[in-house]
Amino acid sequence: MRISRNKYLAGSGLLQIHSNLCLLYIFIVENYHLRLYMKFRLGIVITFFMITALGCNQEEEKAAVFPQRIGLVNDYENLFSDTEEAMLDSLVKDFKARTAVDLVIVTLDSAMASLDKFNSYTLQLSKHWEVGQKDKKNGILIGISSTFQRVRINRGLGVNGLKDVEVKMILDDYMFPELRKGNYFEGTRIAIKELDKALD
Numbered sequence: 001m002r003i004s005r006n007k008y009l010a011g012s013g014l015l016q017i018h019s020n021l022c023l024l025y026i027f028i029v030e031n032y033h034l035r036l037y038m039k040f041r042l043g044i045v046i047t048f049f050m051i052t053a054l055g056c057n058q059e060e061e062k063a064a065v066f067p068q069r070i071g072l073v074n075d076y077e078n079l080f081s082d083t084e085e086a087m088l089d090s091l092v093k094d095f096k097a098r099t100a101v102d103l104v105i106v107t108l109d110s111a112m113a114s115l116d117k118f119n120s121y122t123l124q125l126s127k128h129w130e131v132g133q134k135d136k137k138n139g140i141l142i143g144i145s146s147t148f149q150r151v152r153i154n155r156g157l158g159v160n161g162l163k164d165v166e167v168k169m170i171l172d173d174y175m176f177p178e179l180r181k182g183n184y185f186e187g188t189r190i191a192i193k194e195l196d197k198a199l200d
Contacts, residue, residue, distance in 0.1 A: 080107075101159055103141075106141065118145060126141035140154065146184065170195060
């Protein structure tokens with residue numbers, strides 16, 4: 001039987017199209033499985049890093065060593081004289097009597113905290129010391145380090161009437177200018193006074 005040239009070419013074209021479609025199908029299937037595999041691998045990597053980061057945070061918290069709380073003024077860096085410490089203690093007691101807010105002062109040296117962990121350490125310390133009433137979360141901790149030239153005011157969520165912008169203003173406008181001159185007592189005294197005004 002004789003097959004015409006046109007019919008032969010048409011059949012070859014159909015075979016070529018069929019072959020191309022098969023290759024396209026194989027490509028799509030393989031790429032689909034490849035994408036699933038890559039997503040699976042990516043998920044494993046992300047999970048690994050999340051677990052590692054969580055473990056590191058837990059290790060840091062476990063490694064943190066907190067000093068024993070002495071009283072309202074805990075001068076571990078010896079920035080205040082005995083007279084200044086007694087005056088601050090009296091100011092803090094008056095502050096609590098007027099505002100019903102617990103206030104604790106602490107000075108920290110390099111043996112207790114590092115420069116990059118200073119802020120987080122003071123926050124953990126205020127929780128460890130349970131500054132403020134537990135059910136009200138009405139505590140304030142003023143953390144000072146002359147070694148690191150750092151100051152931090154941590155306030156509990158229950159300290160109503162004291163906004164973040166007011167805390168920043170007290171630090172920038174009142175504490176820092178005195179601390180830069182080495183007047184740690186005066187800077188702390190003024191900070192207590194301004195905190196009292198903000199809560200009035």
